[in-house]
Amino acid sequence: MKIKDIPRLKQQVMSILPITQAEMWKALGINSKDGSELIGYMLNERLIKRTIIKIGSRRTFLLESANGNGHAKRIDYSVLLSGDKFSPCCGCEKDCVPVNCNQLIEWVVSK
Secondary structure, three states: OOHHHHHHHHHHHHHHOOEEHHHHHHHHOOOHHHHHHHHHHHHHOOOEEEEEEEEOOEEEEEEEEOOOOOOOOOOOHHHHEEOOEEOOOOOOOOOOOHHHOHHHHHHHHHO
16 A cells, blocks of 8 residues: 555545455455555544454454444445336436436436
């Protein structure tokens, strides 16, 4: 891991918290050695806290924001999907009434 990559990687980690240590490595596409080094930097700067948890019979670490500014929970985007179609309201800038929106009605019916 190059020193110049650390600020970008730290920012990425903060955006995906809370996350297990192993999931973090996969999400960032880095190996465990670089991941441990990055976690060390972030622990020293008190950006994150690391807690031992058990998943099944396996012990792992949960990484969370040290100051509570991380995401409180993962956002469930599945409510915006109907099959593989995104809700037509996502990003829509039209001023309409939902009960009269043909795109929304078609999307709801396709669920």
